[in-house]
Amino acid sequence: MKLIKRDTDYAIRALCFAVKDGRDIIPVSELVNNLKIPRPFLRKILQVLNKRGVLKSFRGKGGGFRLVVDPQEILLTDIMKIFQGPLNLNECFFKKDICPNKKTCSLKKRLDKIEKYVLYELDSITLASLLK
Amino acid sequence: MKLIKRDTDYAIRALCFAVKDGRDIIPVSELVNNLKIPRPFLRKILQVLNKRGVLKSFRGKGGGFRLVVDPQEILLTDIMKIFQGPLNLNECFFKKDICPNKKTCSLKKRLDKIEKYVLYELDSITLASLLK
DNA sequence: ACAAAATGATACTAATATGGTATCTTTAAC
DNA sequence: GTTAAAGATACCATATTAGTATCATTTTGT
Numbered sequence: 001m002k003l004i005k006r007d008t009d010y011a012i013r014a015l016c017f018a019v020k021d022g023r024d025i026i027p028v029s030e031l032v033n034n035l036k037i038p039r040p041f042l043r044k045i046l047q048v049l050n051k052r053g054v055l056k057s058f059r060g061k062g063g064g065f066r067l068v069v070d071p072q073e074i075l076l077t078d079i080m081k082i083f084q085g086p087l088n089l090n091e092c093f094f095k096k097d098i099c100p101n102k103k104t105c106s107l108k109k110r111l112d113k114i115e116k117y118v119l120y121e122l123d124s125i126t127l128a129s130l131l132k
Numbered sequence: 133m134k135l136i137k138r139d140t141d142y143a144i145r146a147l148c149f150a151v152k153d154g155r156d157i158i159p160v161s162e163l164v165n166n167l168k169i170p171r172p173f174l175r176k177i178l179q180v181l182n183k184r185g186v187l188k189s190f191r192g193k194g195g196g197f198r199l200v201v202d203p204q205e206i207l208l209t210d211i212m213k214i215f216q217g218p219l220n221l222n223e224c225f226f227k228k229d230i231c232p233n234k235k236t237c238s239l240k241k242r243l244d245k246i247e248k249y250v251l252y253e254l255d256s257i258t259l260a261s262l263l264k
Numbered sequence: 265a266c267a268a269a270a271t272g273a274t275a276c277t278a279a280t281a282t283g284g285t286a287t288c289t290t291t292a293a294c
Numbered sequence: 295g296t297t298a299a300a301g302a303t304a305c306c307a308t309a310t311t312a313g314t315a316t317c318a319t320t321t322t323g324t
Contacts, residue, residue, distance in 0.1 A: 001216060003222065003243070027300095028300080050300090059290070059301075060291045060299055061297060061299055062294095063292070089133065114135075114254070121246050122246070125242060137311075137312095138311075138312065139311085159269090159271095161270090173314080179272070179273085189272085192320045193268060193323075194269075195322090
């Protein structure tokens with residue numbers, strides 16, 4: 001089971017490339033050429049990032065996308081949340097009562113603990129840290 | 133994203149019930165009545181557990197399934213592996229080169245670390261510990 | 265012997281999530 | 295006004311997940 005889905009992956013690659021590339025406004029073509037991501041899919045992804053305020057889009061000839069958030073401020077989990085929703089690793093065990101004592105069950109505690117740890121670790125990963 | 137899929141969940145509920153129930157051979161009907169799991173789906177799951185040596189099946193009238201492994205010895209990860217395969221949380225990032233220095237990238241290290249931790253914690257959860 | 269009650273084996277189907285395409289509209293530069 | 299870009303949105307393909315259906319085989323009890 002993967003932690004990262006493909007659109008998240010593509011989004012991160014695109015953002016990384018945008019930072020490395022350095023130009024102010026980067027057109028989709030440039031990303032497509034370099035990252036080998038299918039253009040319409042990537043466009044959809046970039047539109048989402050635009051709506052979420054990570055990128056700012058510019059229409060018309062010469063248009064493209066500008067990164068408007070400091071790479072130090074973009075967390076991996078931000079991008080994951082955008083494309084995958086919240087993590088919720090510990091969900092379905094307790095929808096019904098597998099466990100005799102739902103409230104105090106050590107499994108629930110442990111799964112919560114695991115999830116907390118994963119979130120904590122992921123939260124420490126910034127876009128900037130992926131480029132070093 | 134869930135860590136546990138439905139068949140794993142059902143399998144664990146069934147095993148827990150079997151332990152609590154206490155009788156030597158438990159028929160599917162009993163599990164279906166108590167756990168509200170669709171019978172044909174549960175049967176498929178139990179057949180798998182039989183093949184994997186967690187349960188032993190008995191055919192014919194009065195048949196059913198017997199738990200043949202000590203609940204202390206059944207790990208949550210055993211059941212997860214059976215129905216979901218290995219975890220592989222850190223897969224797809226490095227199929228292609230998102231990262232300039234694949235070998236030493238701190239992200240890879242951190243994802244590995246996360247996965248190791250999750251596996252370590254999950255490995256400490258036995259069927260018996262779910263019943264206490 | 266035979267009916268009943270159980271699992272074994274296996275193929276099929278339905279629902280959902282994922283990974284895209286296609287198409288048309290709007291905007292901006294030249 | 296033409297061209298090159300993004301916006302919006304509907305659609306489609308594939309894979310995974312969840313579940314059904316069916317028939318064969320085995321065992322028990324009469």
